[in-house]
Amino acid sequence: MTAPSTAHASSRPGRWIEHWDPEDEAFWSETGEKTARRNLFFSVLSEHIGFSVWTLWSVLVLFMGPKYGLSPADKFLLTSMVTLVGAVVRVPYTFAVAVFGGRNWTIISASLLLVPTIAAFTVMHPGTSFSTFLWIGVLAGIGGGNFASSMTNINAFFPLRKKGWALGLNAGGGNIGVPVIQLVALAVIGAGGGPRVLLGIYIPLIVVAAVLAALFMDNIASVKNDTGAAKDAAKDAHTWIMSVLYVGTFGSFIGYSFAFGQVLQNEFGRTPLQAAYLTFIGPLLGSLVRPVGGRLADRYGGARITLWNFVAMAAATGVLVVAGMRKSLPLFVAVFVVLFVLSGLGNGSTFKMIPGIFQAKAVAQGLRGEDAVAYGRRLSGASMGLIGAVGALGGVGINLAFRQSFLSYGSGTGAFVAFLAFYAVAFAVTWAVYLRRPAAEAQATAANSEAKPQLGYAEV
Template sequence: MTTRSDDATAVAGAAEATASPRPHYIEHWDAEDVAAWEAGGKQIARRNLIWSVIAEHVGFSVWSIWSVMVLFMPVGVYGIDAGGKFFLVAVPTLVGAILRIPYTVATARFGGRNWTVFSALVLFVPLLATLYLMLNPGFSYTTFLLVAALAGVGGGNFASSMTNINAFYPQRLKGWALGLNAGGGNIGVPVIQLVGLLVIATAGNTKAWIVCAVYLVLVGAAAVGASLFMDNLGNQKADLRAMGAALKYRDSWVIAFLYIGTFGSFIGYSFAFGQVMQINYLAGGDTPVQAALHTAQIAFIGPLLGSIARPIGGKLADRIGGGKITLYTFVAMALAAAVLVTASTNGSTTALVLGFTALFLLSGLGNGSVYKIIPSIFEAKAQGMDELGASEKAAWSRSMSGALIGFAGAIGGLGGVGINLVLRASYNSPAKSATMAFWIFLAFYLVCVVVTWAVFLRRPAERGVADDSQTSVLA
């Protein structure tokens, strides 16, 4: 949809947000102008948010497609063992994490609408390559790795989508808007796993091409919808220099580290949970077909809960404080990891499922709360820049927040790589179990607890941090 005349007129008449004669283009946008927001700005923002969620959703699905494909790959047919599969799903995680850096600046450079359309169309490449490879299982492991790497383009969509929506929404609503945008995208992980379940249940574990075919249609719909209903903003600025400037603040590095613990956990477990459960069922005597079906029946539950929890985490952070919610989340994640250690040691499938489910739910809450802290940091910093006017402060805050969103997203994605590699090493150890990996995860969450408390909650007044735990501005 082009920028509707009634939307544009309302916004232009209420504040300095004026519509350009160019279709799908808004020359000036000030989300903090309450009058403009109520006069029509929120309708424009909501429309862009909806299609941003849809496009990011299919991006996440394609990014995580190999977590589903491995359920269709019995060793006897494809010749790839458990260790090889863990590495196979780690590759798109790594590529997606790296691509988040350039994707962060893409919306300001090319326009939010334009880049959303392009990034959706690019998803056709890994889908078609995956479809062909699954129909022809005789290719080498290296070929599988290369095609899996192509799926990483879906991971980059998150950074561009979040940066774009960060620009559309006012500070008071960013926690909810960013949480909803990210959560809706994250749901792409359990949805593609549900599609995989339906295929396995109805057509067996040899019809992986059906999953690819379904997403070819969905990707096309997302690209068309973004083209028709989204807008480009003219007053956006986000470049690699802005990212460099954002990283001069110590809190930016802390946020990136904490995001390893929240988003890294979500995406890492999303890619690995199905394999962990499949190994568990095979060890229990299931045939490959039975193990694939049993795994598919539960693999989507954790990612679904984590995705739903993300906007809730953002909303709680809006009300209580990002630092507090993040601290409570990591304490609970450490306890959930302890459950996994016990479950792995005692061989309890029920406890294993419960522990992972808790980690998914908590990582979703933490994703929302950590991302709420980001705009708060730079909003507080901007208020101290007396040499800038109100509009310049808002522009600087958006630019810095957008840059850090992309950087934190990239570093957080690397956490997903680490989870799969640690699990691979644990299963390849003499013990042939995931117990060692679970101990490592437990220790990491305890470190995150200490870091969150020390930076955002310990004597904030003495450290130049506002009483609201969302606004740490340490240089």
């Protein structure tokens, strides 16, 4: 076994690991696992705070009462812009790890969170113009990129047999940043504090995350960008089909996380404190249940779980329409929480589908063994960055839909009808592409007893 080397690369700053082979079981058990787990812990910390800063404005708008002069439409537009930037920056953040190194980029990306947080602390008072708030919100969007770079970084540290657990823990730890900042806001509001108190809490936490990353994380010298894989993934139809499905799952999660409190205020007349008491529950459960969606997909197939999950999301959305029309707050909150849980399950099942789809394509092309694994790993890794970015755009659509619905109808009912229609489309796409078996194919297989079994998409 080759001894691990953590010597500094002569031409690059930072802690660089020159030899890293997690697939070597002896290497993994002696030194690899300990190093990987350490990097995972501090990566989760930074990503968690990144998610909190990204969704900061979902909380700040609850503080911004009539004195701020912002209409409900203004607030939905503000959160839409935050979500949009968070989605777009996921693409360059995906490639930044190979350019700068995982440790180095974690330090940089964590430190960048100080910019929107300090800026918001400076301008957060009545009398500030809407355009200023909008620009500060745009800056906060960079927190959404931390997910992409963190997932890319951690993916390199763990062997294939451990990636599901590691990536699930990494993603879940980041997603929990959404309910955590809402809980912190609840405590601040309950104690009579204002938005600047909340911002003041997070500024030192960002500094701590950056310092800990510098002290305890590592770069892996062998991680390099494969621009060819990115181009191949972008040309593959499955990348864009799965992007549509991820819009329905993660897009719903992040969009509802931004919008839930505003809907409670505008449609049901809740105060900031009353809204804050309710908004954290859905994102918390949706984050915690994400690994469950992956486990169910492992057992029953990601396509099947995703299909029926969209049925359940459509049914829950239909009940929300009824609850909104009847002004039933208990029913509305209960079903909205269920919708968050379903979005979390769908996050797990859709992301589980991606490597399986490209593995199935490799087998269909005649590849076997390590060749098939390498093909699937190469394209699925490249496609995940694109799918994650497009999926986050669903959050933009949700906030814009709520904005238009409140402008046109004075309630969120119109938006929920649109979401129901989208879930129906996502159901149809999942069935048609990944579960439907054409009759001609079935007859040909039955007629030819010597036909080799084909790896279909139903099991992915």
